[in-house]
Structures are given as C-alpha cells and as structure tokens.
Amino acid sequence: MLIVLLSQKVLLFVILILIVCLIDNDHCYQDNNNPIHTCHYPTKFRAPQSPSYEYLYIPGDVLLGGFFPIHQPPSSELGSMQCTAIKRERGIQRLEAMLFALDIVNTRSSYLMSSILSHSKIRFGALIYDSCDYEPYAVERALNMLLPSLDQCLSLQKRKDSPVIAGVIGSASSIVSMAISDILRLAEIPQISYASTSTELSEKLRFQFFSRVVPPDTYQAEAVVSIIQFLNWTYVAVIKETGSYGERLTDDFKAKLKNKTICIAGELSVNIKDSNSYLRVIKELYEDEKYRFVIGVVVFAQEDSVRQLLNQTSSRNELNGRWVFLGTDGWGKKWYPVENFGRAAINAITIAPKLYPISDFDEYFKNLIPSKNTRNPWFVEYWEETYKCKLDHTPTTIFNQNYTRSCLDTDSTYTNFSVPYFQEGYVHYVVDAVFSLVIAIQKLVDEKCLNSSNITLLCNEFYPFDGIRLLSILRNLSFRNDLSRRNIKFTPNGDGIETYDIFQYQIIDSTETLDYFPIGEYSDSDHSNERIRIDLQKLKWFKYNSQYSTWSETQLTPRSFCSESCHPGEIRTNTDSQQCCWTCRACEIFHIAVNETYCIPCTKEELPNSNFTQCISIEEEYLSIENSIALPALILSLIGLLMTIYTIIIFIRFSQTPVIKASSRELSYFLLFGICCCHLCAWPLILKPHILTCFFIRISVSLSLTICLAALLTKTNRLARIFNNKQRLTPQSCLSPRSQLGICTGIVSVQFIGVLLWIFISPPSVKLKSEIKHNQRRLILVCQTDNENIAYSLIYNMLLVVSCTLYAIKTRHIPENYNEAKHIGFAMYSICIIWLAFIPIFFGLRSSDNWFRIQFVTLAICLSLSATIILICLFAPKLHIVLFNPSKNIPAKFKTTISTRRISFRQSSSANNHLDPLLARAINNSQRRSTPIDCTTEVTFCNSKLDSFSLNINDEMTQTDSIYSKNSIINDTYKHPEQQQQQQQQEQLLSSSKNDDETMDLLLTSQQKSNINYVQRASIQKSSSDLVLSNENPWKKVSHVRYNINEHDIKDNNSSTYNEINFLVESLNMTSVRQFKLKDLLRINNVNLDIFTENYGLSFYLHYLARWPDCFFVAENSAHRLMGYIMGKIEGKHDNYHGHVTALSVASEFRRIGVSSQLMALLEQVSEQKKTYFVDLFVRVSNKRAVDMYHKLNYIVYRRIIGYYSGERDEDAFDMRKALSRDIDKKSLISIPHPVRPEDLDDD
Incomplete structure (x- = not known):
C-alpha cells in the first residue's frame, strides 16, 4: 500500500510540473505597488455570462486557502463544465464567515485571538476559490492555487517575498474535499473542512493532511x-x-x-x-x-x-x-x-x-451591501438573487435577465426587505476552522522563530514551510471559541467531536x-x-x-411498517429475506408469543394469559372433602363405620351366647377389622393428596378388602372341607381357630408383601399431572400410582372373590344349621357385581372432566359397599337372633345333624378281603372314646380295595371335634403298605438332602456363550429340577452366585467375534482423514443413522462446505468406506473468537477405535492455526457417552441451555469448551452456573 501511495504521489507531482511548464510566463508578474507575488490564472470555468471573478484574494504574510460552493454545480442543460446559480447559504454566508473570522484575527478583536496573537504582528490573508460543488472544477482551482508555490520550488529559491499558503479551509461536500486533499497532500499543506462528513475521509493513510471540525457521517x-x-x-x-x-x-x-x-x-x-x-x-x-x-x-x-x-x-x-x-x-x-x-x-x-x-456575525452580515462589500466579487450576484432585482452597473446574465426591479444599494439591513434572514448552520464551523488553523500557524511560528531576534514577524527559520509539523500541532489543539462558545478538539484521525x-x-x-x-x-x-x-x-x-x-x-405518530402487527397469540413468519415483512401465524396451543417473533411453550404447570404474552400458573385441582361429589362416599363410610362399631360392641357384649360362639368368633373379629378398614379407606381417598394420605391409600386400599376376603375364604374353605370330604378316613387339618387365623394371616401377607414391594420400588409421593381436554390444560394433584400396580392388587382380590364364590357354591347344600355359606355366597355374588361395575369406571372413565374425582370416589364407595354387604349378609342374621329373637339363641339350634345310614361291607376278592387288624383296633378304640350319652356311632366298611377304602361315619354329636378326633386317629394309625413304603423313600430323600442347600456353579453351554447368564440353584426341597436362566443378574447381593466360562468356549469362537475385532483393529490402522468433498454427501447415510446424530438439509452441508471447507473433514478406511465426519466453523469476535463443532458423527461399526479423537484433534489444530481462543460444541444432556468422551478430551461444561434441542419433548444441551493456547488465562472456561435459554446465547 505504501508503494502504491508513493507512486501516486510521484505521478501527481510530475503532472504538476508539466502544468507549470505549460503556463505562459506572462501570466505571472511582480506588481510594483504590491510586493506580493501575483499570478493570473486561466479563466476556463466561469459562469456563463457572469462576471469573470475567479478567486478572492486578501493579501497577508501568511495565506489561508479557501474553497466554498459559491455557485451550483454544472447542469446538463448549460454544458458539462459550467457553473450555474449562486448558493446563498452554503456559499455566500460561509464565505463571509471566513472573511469575518479573518477580520477578527487581524484586528485581534476577540479575547481568544488577542491572547494568542498578542505578541505577533503577522497578518493573515486569504486566497478563496469557488468550487461550484463540482469535483473537476475544484481540482483545477486547487492546481491554480499551488502554481506559485510550485514555481517557487522549481526555481529553487526561498521566496520570502511571496506569501506561503499554510493551510486550506474547505471544502463543503465530501467528494470535493477528497479531490482537493489528493492535491494538497502532494504539497504537504494541511486542510480543514467545515462541512465534509464522509467516513471515507477518516482513512488517514490516503487523506493524511485532512482534518475537519465536524463529526463524520x-x-x-x-x-x-x-x-x-x-x-x-x-x-x-x-x-x-x-x-x-x-x-x-x-x-x-x-x-x-x-x-x-x-x-x-x-x-x-x-x-x-x-x-x-x-x-x-x-x-x-x-x-x-x-x-x-x-x-x-x-x-x-x-x-x-x-x-x-x-x-x-x-x-x-x-x-x-x-x-x-x-x-x-x-x-x-x-x-x-x-x-x-x-x-x-x-x-x-x-x-x-x-x-x-x-451574534456578531449576524450584525456583520446584515450590514453588508454591494457598495461596501467590494472584496467579495460574488456578493452582487447574491444580492440580486436574494431580492430578485438587478443593480444598474452589473452585466446581464441568464440569472438576472428576468429581474425588472432595480436594486437599492443603500445602508439597509434585512429588516427593510421581505426576505427572512437566519444564520446558516455551518457558519460557526467556518469560524472554528479559521481559528484552529491560525492558532496552529502561530504555534508553529513560535516554535520555529524561538531563537530569532524578531519573533513578531516571520523569521528565516520559518522557511521552507513545514506542513507536517503544522499538521501535528493542529491535531493536538484544544481551545474554546469565545465567539461560538464551543470547545474545539480533534480526534487522532483529525475528526471533530x-x-x-x-x-x-x-x-x-x-x-x-x-x-x-x-x-x-x-x-x-x-x-x-x-x-x-x-x-x-x-x-x-x-x-x-x-x-x-x-x-x-x-396526536397519532405516523407508522412506517411493512406488515401489520400480529394479534395476541400470533407470531410473525417472514415472507422474504427481510425480517420486517411477515405473515401472522397463531402459536400452538399452550404457547405464548415472545415479541411476536417466536412461540415458547408454557410448562405443564402453566397456561397462557389472555394476551398470550405470559405463562401463568394453573390452579391445582384435586379431590377434597369440600367437593360435593365426595359426600356420598363420606356418608356411606360413616354409616358403615357406625354399623361395624355397633356390631363389634354387640359381639363383645354377647360373646358367650351360642350364636356368637358357633360363628367362629376369631374369624368374625378378623372380618370385622377388615370391614372397618374398608370404611376407613374413604378418608385418605377423599382428602387432599399428601405423601401420608398416599401412603395410607397404598396400604389400606389393597389390604382392607384382602382382610375381609381372606376371612371369608377361610370360612368357606373350612366348611367345604368339613362337609364335602365324605370319603376321607383321615381327620381334617388346620381347622382349629388358631390355624384359621394363621391361614388368614398367610393370605393377607401375600398382598402385604406385594404392597411393600410396591412402596419400595415406587415410594408414595404426590405429583402434579397435566391433562389437556377440550383445548384446556388442567393441573391435577394426585398420588403417584401406577395402574399396573393397582391392577395387580385388584387381580389378587378378584382371585379371592372368585375362590370365595366357588366355595360358596360348593357348600350351598350343607346342613341347615350351617347355612352361613349361603350368606357368604350371596355376599360374593354382590361383590362380584360391584367390582365388575367398578373396573370399567376406574380404568376407563378418562373422558370426564372430573374423572380423577369420580375415580377415587367410586373406589371409596365400592370398598364401603363391599364391606357393608359383607356386614349385612354375615352379621345381620346373628344380630337379629341376639337382639330380637333370643329364643333361637340355644345350643340345640347349632348342633350338627346328619341322617344315619347303614353301609355294608362286601368282600370283592378273597385275596384282598381282609381288614388290617391295626385299623380295626383303632376304630374300636375310637368308638369307645367317642361314645357319650347323646352320641351313637355305627361304622361299616364296604367295597374295600387294596389301594383305597372309604369310611362313612353316621353320627349325631354335640361337637364336631369328635369327628376330627376320629379322623386324626385313623390317619395316625392306618397307613397302606405301599403308602408306608413311599413315605419311607421320601423321608430318606429328605434326610439325604438336608445339607444340600449350597448353591452350585453352572458351566455355560456352547449355545449360551454369547451371554453371561446367572443362575440360582434351589435346594432339593424347592423344585431342584427347575433352573432359572437370565441375561441379567437379579441377585447382585447374593454371595453364593458366580459364573464360569470354559476355555474351549472361547477357543471355539472362531467366527463372528474374532473377525469383528480384527475388522476394528484393521480399520483403526488403515484410517485416513481428509477434507470433506462434495461427493461425500452421497455417502454419509451410514454415519447419520445414530439417534443422537443431528440430520441437516443438503443446503446446510453445502453452506458449511462452501464457507468453512478447512473445518470439514471425513475419516475413511482402506476400503473407502466413510467411518465418520466432523463439521465445524470459525466464528465470533474479539475474546469470543473461537472454533465451533457443529456436527461430529462416527458410524456405529467404527466406534471406540479413536476416530472421534482424531477428528476432534484435527479441528482443534485448525482452530489453533486460526488463532482462536477456544473450541466449543453443543451436546445433548442425555447423550452420556458423548459427554464422557468430550470430558476425556479435556472439554468442560461451560453452561447448560434449556430446551436447545427441539422435538416431541425439548431437551437441554451442554455447551462444552476447551481452551486453546491463545487463551492464556483460560477466561473462556469460566463457566456460567445458571442455565440459559437459546435466545440468551451470544450473538457472535
């Protein structure tokens, strides 16, 4: 650039020399009356038919050049090089402002000038040209201005008798100032503009000597x-x-x-x-x-x-x-x-x-008249144009030829005319420019003539004129103009502030x-x-x-827009490349419009307000005791609870009466406890969800009905075993009250264990469930429950209901004194109907707006109804006898009555026609033991076979225990020979396996070599033939679990696994990384198959390939198959200048062999070459494998961006960074602790 500028300067200087050589020497002469060297210049550019005034000259020791747009630029109608009408404001007023400023300087009539020039006698003159606001015209006049200086230079003389042009004021328009500046730069003459504002003039490499008192554009x-x-x-x-x-x-x-x-x-x-x-x-x-x-x-x-x-x-x-x-x-x-x-x-x-x-200029200008302002050759034109008249002594031009009125040349001011006057806005800038240049020249004179004996005038040391030093002094000036009351100061580029x-x-x-x-x-x-x-x-x-x-x-401010504003809840969709033109599109449901530019979703706990500008919290909905829908459940629960308490009181009060004693009091109390639990379940179901109520719901809903059904199942099972096993000789087991309670407890414990597992796996909690219905979002406060777990508990209860129902059907024909089974059967039928109606309501009633209320209210009512039916069916008859019919509450009414039948024994085979003496003796002993006064027994055997026999007992007893004792005696005393042999074998087997409780090792078979399967060996008593295989280890805490793999299993594996490992090793060794090519876009499908890989449009890849080709690489194996690629870019400014990983993807078959590390290292190397501060990337939070890999590559999490990845469910992203060598202090790694949104990201 410097060489180009020097060559331009030499070329222009040669042109100037040629111009000087072409000038006729007669144009310059020494005027005897005027000691200043004077030259006449060519008059080529004159206004047509206007006075031939080329310039305005005021003699002085130091001259200030000036360029002002006195006339309009040339017009195509008048010729390409002819100036036109006079400019009254930009031209004449600004010109007079310079003359006014020179008068102040030379007369020292302002405080500033008197203080600066107090010791100086230098007189400042001017050489002012009309630029016509036209570049070629101004260039010609600038050359004319410099001719005397060049002539002096060529003659190699120090012409102190000819005043030096120390600086130039002007011009107005920027393009003219640029043209003049190129000429003045060759002569090293500083230039100060009062109106040129183009930013191009701030380029000091080209416009080195240009300054201005106005700010740039x-x-x-x-x-x-x-x-x-x-x-x-x-x-x-x-x-x-x-x-x-x-x-x-x-x-x-x-x-x-x-x-x-x-x-x-x-x-x-x-x-x-x-x-x-x-x-x-x-x-x-x-x-x-x-x-x-x-x-x-x-x-x-x-x-x-x-x-x-x-x-x-x-x-x-x-x-x-x-x-x-x-x-x-x-x-x-x-x-x-x-x-x-x-x-x-x-x-x-x-x-x-x-x-x-x-204000002084206003007074000065208003007093100007043509007869007194003779130094301004253009003032007459201004006067005629302003007042639309013609002076008598002026020639006729195309501009004044139509004026018929004669002008008055008197001492008049503007107040005598109808034309308004106001001071042009740049007048004070002209004065500031003149003062700045005068002060700088005086400082240069003081500096050069410091050792001179005569410091009041120009000394010999002032020559040759040093324009570079004057420019330096000018740029460092700082003063206050007392006329304009303005502080003057220049920027380092020479611009005004x-x-x-x-x-x-x-x-x-x-x-x-x-x-x-x-x-x-x-x-x-x-x-x-x-x-x-x-x-x-x-x-x-x-x-x-x-x-x-x-x-x-x-009162309305005019609007200037491209498209109308969108209505609330609508966003703009740009129709073209400009962001100001759009069509309005409604946001999706439950979204709000942010600045009419994009929609953001409200959280599941929020709804948009009426203007769709803000998300507001949704009021929680829940089932509470204050809801009217809960009243039926509460009333039924209270009534049922009172009835149950009343029943318990009656049972305790009349516990020794026959009807109470014959009803199995222990099971009855157990059943009444379950009924109370069923009624109490309504309260946690109806109360506002809380972690405690949710816990009680888990426990009570599942167990309360189970307690009732367990008692009923035990009752019906007991009756069925007593009355329907007529062909058993052995006595029934587990018929005692303690045994019955144990059976009930066992049945309930199965449900209890299931509930505990449910609580352990999914602890009770309260959750806010967001629901959308009828385009409305609701926030429902419910307990955290899974329908599957509820279904499991209900299935178990339904199995108990079905079992009770089957036993009820089976015992429907028992003796009339035991018709409690009929009541149980009726209760089971009713419960089945209730629960069959409840299940579709509970699991299928989601279309209703109050489904969660109806669901739990129905469950509470269902439990209360079930308990109430059980209470009425089983206890109402007993309470009726106890309270209203005590005559039936006698022991005789509760004895077992069975009609007696005689059964004959007939021998069917001589070989088998005998009775074991031990059996006969046992029977006789039993008969003797169990023959009270009111009991007679006849026992007869018939149809006896070797492998089986039957025993019918015809008896009338006061206690059923007598039958049980007989059966127990028979079971204890009689065993068939084959049965005894089988029992001995079983005992030997059991005794041999007592210590066989250790777990065993299983060697995996060849069919299982692809997986490591865990097994648990059960003991011989626990189905030793059944072994459980699993692909996971569910017994991680069991100490006796281990696995072995035979060596031959590995050696035999000579196919897929071995070849696959060799393939990966060979791929790693033969990997080549190169720059991405256009044809690679057709081959990256196998790389983009991963679910975490972001797939972009073809134009996106082409954009990166065209703009950042040095940040786009691909890895390829020896078979020319693409293994992976990395796509990045260089962006940002200043400290944020960094490399960015837009996409990194490796095909699944080439992972874990270092391809990603190679690609990342290559992009980091490119970023280092670009002198960036760091490398960053965005990765899904859920992509743990990728996050771990970047951590290993020394990347840290800089910040978290909420909802960065859009989809069915927006996902957060990590912004991860790695500092490079340029970031010495690692400032780029100072992480942001709080999450940010995508709109808050830096706009690089």
Missing part, C-alpha cells in the same frame, strides 16, 4: 437509526444521492441497522445532473406496491437534491403529507431546500451539527407559517439510551386533507 447514521427507533418505525425507504456523500452515508446507515429490527424497503438513487431521476424516484415511491405502508423516507443527499425531491413531491397535491422525510446535515436547517416547496416538507425531521450561533440538533419542519402558527423547530438532540454517549433526547411536547404531526387543501394537527 458515522454519527449521522447512528442518529438517523436512533430517530427511527424512537418513532418505532420498522420499514423505511432510502433516497440517496449518487456520489461519495450519499453512497457512503447509505453504507454507514445499513451497517448500523445490523441487529436492529429495521428494514429498508428499497434504495432509490438520484443524480444531480439528471433532473428526470427525481421524478422517477417519486413516481416509484408512490406507485410501487412494496412502498404501500412506507411513511418514513430517509434522504441522504445535499440541499440541491433535496430541493429537487421536494419540487417533484409538491407538484402532485395528493402527495403532500404522504411521507415523512428524514434528512441529514445535507438538508439540516437550510432554507434553500424548502423555499417555495415547504408544504411537501411538513413533518420532515432533519439533523444538523449542533448550532452555535455567532460534536452533538447533533434534531429539527422538525412544522406549521408554527395559525397562518400556516412554516419553519424548522428544534425538538431534541443526539450526542455520542457511552449509554445508548442517553444518546437521543426528543421532547414529545415539541414533536408535532400534521395531516393533510387533499379535498380541502388544509392541514390539521393529529
């Missing part, structure tokens, strides 16, 4: 964006002027819009040389459909283009008030753009560097007078919310009625 772009945000506009149009000013400002504006919710509907260009371009722009802005809702129009143009735009807008009446123009400093507070076209500019908002009006005023073009009174009204200001503050300050009381909006051509004030 960067601040303007920020100010425009801030105003748009303040007005809540999201969609604007941009009109830019071709050239450096408009185009660079547009680029800055678009750069500032990044990460903002503001879109540009379109960029429209206008050209100052093409008047038709303004008509095309306005027509397109009005007719194009994409600008239908556009109200805000940003104008990046100078005053001439702004005037043309307003002219075209005002030409159509219906366009007045159609748009709100937003202008920059090119428009500012200038009167020229809005003159005669102000109605089209109403509501326009403009910005301009903050005004620091100089400033605040912008914000104006609105308003109707200021009832006569519809239009003027710029200050409404706020913008400053470059460190806090973005403090940069712009707009007074809403001063901001006004006016609406135009085209029918009546009137304006009316409105």
